[in-house]
Amino acid sequence: MPELPEVETIKNSLKTCLKGQTIKSCEVSLPKLVSPDDFAEKIKGQSINDLKRRGKVLLIFLRNWVLLVHFKLTGQLIYLENPLSPPPYTHIEFSLEKGKLYYADLRQFGRLVLWPVKELDECPLLKKLGPEPFELNIDTFFRLLNKSSRKIKTFLLDQEKITGLGNIYVDESLFRAGVHPERPANSLSFEEAQRLLKTIKEILNEAINLGGSSVRNYVDGHGESGRFxxxxxVYGRRGKPCPKCQKPLAYAHIAGRGTTFCPYCQK
Ligand SMILES: [Zn+2]
Incomplete structure (x- = not known):
């Protein structure tokens, strides 16, 4: 699933070519992906004013609406200035003044929601999201950790606690910070919390600079793969040598997710 760095990359890659354009028409061939039912009629004629991101959700600000795109597992938003044919698994097609914007989704778990600009705070996709990692300071982070006895991995994946992290960046952050994924969140010392938050921000920045991580089928708004x-x-390296101690990396289901970690380097 595109996580914070991937959605940030999609946003940045689409911003210059979409801003200022008007959506001339929209064709939806898989209605279950969109809401409300009259999505295509409502979006017709709307101008694109801005693109933003909140957690893993892309927000496209239109004149009266915000188009919220939740990519889930395999969603892709691809802009083609001179479209010859739609990308594979395209289900929604936006005709713009110049070029076309396609929403493709192999597994069809993604969602595109039109929501009134004025009531954006009420949108269920955003309402319960916790703070953005980059806006989180150590005191708030430590306070949040202290209130939770759940595993640190579960805590970091919980979008209501901190938003934008998924399996890749949680596993990478915990490894680099040397924290075992099963540690109760409230067992972290202030120093450990400090190191973890710093690591999370560093990894996210690094990933954004490299255009995100292309696992599964992630590409940016121009169909380009990331390099992070x-x-x-650790992610995707189960059984391979730990980069720090060379012992094989362990794999377990933690927080309901496949987790790769080093039982020796992560305490
Ligand atoms: Zn190790």
Missing amino acids: QEKHL
Whole structure:
């Protein structure tokens, strides 16, 4: 699933070509992906004013509406200035003044929601989201950790606690910070919390600079792959030598997710 760095990359890659354009028409061939039912009629004629991101959700600000895109597992938003044919698994097609914007989704778990600009705070996709990692200071982070006895991995994946992290960046952050994924959140010392938050921000920044991680089928708004997967130290490396101690990396289901970690380097 595109996490914070991937959605940030999609946003940045689309911003210059979409801003100021008007959506001339929209074709939806898989209605279950959109809401409300009259999505295509409502979006027709709307101008694109701005693009933003909140957690893993892309927000496209239109004149009266915000188009919220939740990519889930395999969603892709691809802009083609001179479209010859739609990308594979395209289900929604936006015709713009110049070029076309396609929403493609192999597994069809993604959602595109039109919501009134004025009531954005009420949108269920955003309402319960916790703070953005970059806006989180150590005192708030430590206070949040202290209130939770759940596993640190579960805590970091919980979008209501901190928003934007998924399996890749949680596993990478915990490894680099040397924290075992099963540690109760409230067992972290202030120093450990400090190191973890710093690591999370560093990894997210690094990933954004490299255009995100292309695992599964992630690409940016121009169909380009990211390069941060080349920097992964643990994610997708189960059984391979730990980059720090050379012992094989362990794999377990933690927080309901496949988790790769080093039982020796992560305490
Ligand atoms: Zn190790």
